[in-house]
Amino acid sequence: xxHLVAPSVLAADFSDLRTDFNMVNDSRAxxxxxxxxxxxxxxxISFGWxxxxxxxxxxxxxxxxxxxxAQPERYIEKFREAGAEVIxxxxxxxxxxxxxxxxxxxxxxxxxxxLNPGTPVSVLEDLLEDIDLVCIMSVNxxxxxxxxxxxxxQKIRKLKDMITIKNTNTLIxxxxxxxxxxxxxVLKAGADVLVAGSAVFKSDxxxxxxxxxxxxxxxxxxx
Ligand code: DX5
Ligand code: ZN
Numbered sequence: 596x597x598h599l600v601a602p603s604v605l606a607a608d609f610s611d612l613r614t615d616f617n618m619v620n621d622s623r624a625x626x627x628x629x630x631x632x633x634x635x636x637x638x639x640i641s642f643g644w645x646x647x648x649x650x651x652x653x654x655x656x657x658x659x660x661x662x663x664x665a666q667p668e669r670y671i672e673k674f675r676e677a678g679a680e681v682i683x684x685x686x687x688x689x690x691x692x693x694x695x696x697x698x699x700x701x702x703x704x705x706x707x708x709x710l711n712p713g714t715p716v717s718v719l720e721d722l723l724e725d726i727d728l729v730c731i732m733s734v735n736x737x738x739x740x741x742x743x744x745x746x747x748x749q750k751i752r753k754l755k756d757m758i759t760i761k762n763t764n765t766l767i768x769x770x771x772x773x774x775x776x777x778x779x780x781v782l783k784a785g786a787d788v789l790v791a792g793s794a795v796f797k798s799d800x801x802x803x804x805x806x807x808x809x810x811x812x813x814x815x816x817x818x
Pocket of ligand 2 (some may be wrong): 603630661770790
């Protein structure tokens with residue numbers, strides 16, 4: 596499968612979202628990555644479901660909603676109603692992760708689990724059959740524009756092996772500090788979805804950056 600690119604709207608221009616959304620709509624990006632931060636699970640606060648609903652009216656591509664939220668099960672239906680196609684919760688925020696995955700699936704959304712840099716991929720070993728996407732955090736969640744943590748690469752490789760052994764269709768998403776400088780390594784390690792915030796929206800030509808991220812192959816060949 597050719598990898599997907601999901602620009603993170605956290606890095607978009609909030610005074611002119613329409614322009615940035617149109618750019619993504621017209622680009623080769625696959626999804627919008629939408630970061631929800633609650634000021635408790637992570638130190639930062641972003642926005643809630645009403646804003647997501649409004650954003651969704653501007654978007655022509657699926658919403659990949661990343662909930663950096665304590666007790667996310669309180670809000671899953673809200674984000675689904677707001678337009679989320681993929682709903683990702685943090686493993687660290689869910690004492691009953693299996694139940695939370697069932698809750699996400701019951702809404703009709705795809706279910707994702709995100710892992711902080713300090714959480715090993717082995718915790719997901721007995722859950723992979725129930726997970727559509729694993730989001731490997733390559734920064735500590737809470738802020739855009741941070742530096743990629745290189746230990747994420749070995750986690751991607753381990754997870755890829757686990758998925759191959761279990762023979763599931765789970766996608767590996769990588770989130771935080773991803774850009775043209777490391778996309779090839781990240782893909783080579785086994786990633787299927789590249790999230791890129793600053794690398795896209797803070798670049799001189801965001802649409803072209805998306806194009807270049809799409810064109811990087813696992814072998815480093817521009818296809
Ligand atoms: C971090 C968020 C990321 C962030 C990525 O907590 O989950 O999605 O927006 O931004 P960059 O690509 O700038 O690191
Ligand atoms: Zn994110």
